[in-house]
Amino acid sequence: MSDQTQVTGVAERPVPQPGRDPLIVYRGVRKAFGRQVVYDGLELEVKRGESLCIIGPSGVGKSVLLKLLIGLLECDDGEIWFDGQRVTDMHHDEQFLPIRRRVAMVFQGAALFDSLTVYENVAYPLREQFRLPESEIKDRVAQKLAWVGLPGIEHKKPSELSGGMKKRVGLARSIATDPEVILYDEPTTGLDPVNIQRINQLILSLSERLKCTSLIVTHEMATVFAVAQRIAFVYDKKVAAIGTPDAMKNSYNPVVRGFIAGDPSTFGD
Numbered sequence: 001m002s003d004q005t006q007v008t009g010v011a012e013r014p015v016p017q018p019g020r021d022p023l024i025v026y027r028g029v030r031k032a033f034g035r036q037v038v039y040d041g042l043e044l045e046v047k048r049g050e051s052l053c054i055i056g057p058s059g060v061g062k063s064v065l066l067k068l069l070i071g072l073l074e075c076d077d078g079e080i081w082f083d084g085q086r087v088t089d090m091h092h093d094e095q096f097l098p099i100r101r102r103v104a105m106v107f108q109g110a111a112l113f114d115s116l117t118v119y120e121n122v123a124y125p126l127r128e129q130f131r132l133p134e135s136e137i138k139d140r141v142a143q144k145l146a147w148v149g150l151p152g153i154e155h156k157k158p159s160e161l162s163g164g165m166k167k168r169v170g171l172a173r174s175i176a177t178d179p180e181v182i183l184y185d186e187p188t189t190g191l192d193p194v195n196i197q198r199i200n201q202l203i204l205s206l207s208e209r210l211k212c213t214s215l216i217v218t219h220e221m222a223t224v225f226a227v228a229q230r231i232a233f234v235y236d237k238k239v240a241a242i243g244t245p246d247a248m249k250n251s252y253n254p255v256v257r258g259f260i261a262g263d264p265s266t267f268g269d
Ligand SMILES: Nc1ncnc2c1ncn2[C@@H]1O[C@H](COP(=O)(O)OP(=O)(O)O)[C@@H](O)[C@H]1O
Pocket: 033, 038, 056, 057, 058, 059, 060, 061, 062, 063, 064, 065
């Protein structure tokens, strides 16, 4: 092979291979809003089937990291790969549709449609993305409500539900399409300890049932230690540390250790 074939830039990059390579790769990602640089040189690899918690101070860029993956935001430089496809080559909503079909996002705040029943809320993404007979929609809605521990509440309206129940219906809606990847953004924020435990259990059981890959943004250490196989700590415009919960607890990096121990003095301001 001549040297010339090796100077063509992106063309010769190895394409990730199913089963071997990471499912998701962030490579040298930069993202700024005006003069505010959120990421500079972000590197992250997410393995197929793993549950990875993303932690870090408020405002550091955790939600941005998730949004970049599904094209709700575009990065300024670097690459993001999803299952061998280069997300950073996509610029239009329709190009993202195949990815968004495979990746569910559980947003901060359940944001159910108040005027619709629980049934119509959970059925919504199924109607939007697939053409299914009503009997199958009905089965899928019932299955997902059972999975989140709320069987038989199809006829209720969101206003009749508690905050914790709304979160779980929101989760049922997010997973109605049987996603391969679930992105959770602060799934337990604002919940009491019992409901936090419930959501933790749900994250675990969903990753078992769907055999999915989970990216969980949270500042709730109870959630981190209940669900994470690995933890990525976002700080200083990048993933500053990544490892198993044990490795992160015993990290030599005092900022990582301080954050995990919940010591705010680690951050100065
Ligand atoms: N669409 C946007 N336009 C301008 N600034 C944004 C936008 N989204 C996020 N930011 C800024 O980027 C930084 C990181 O935000 P975010 O990812 O939401 O932080 P967090 O780690 O708390 O989830 C914040 O300072 C936020 O103000």
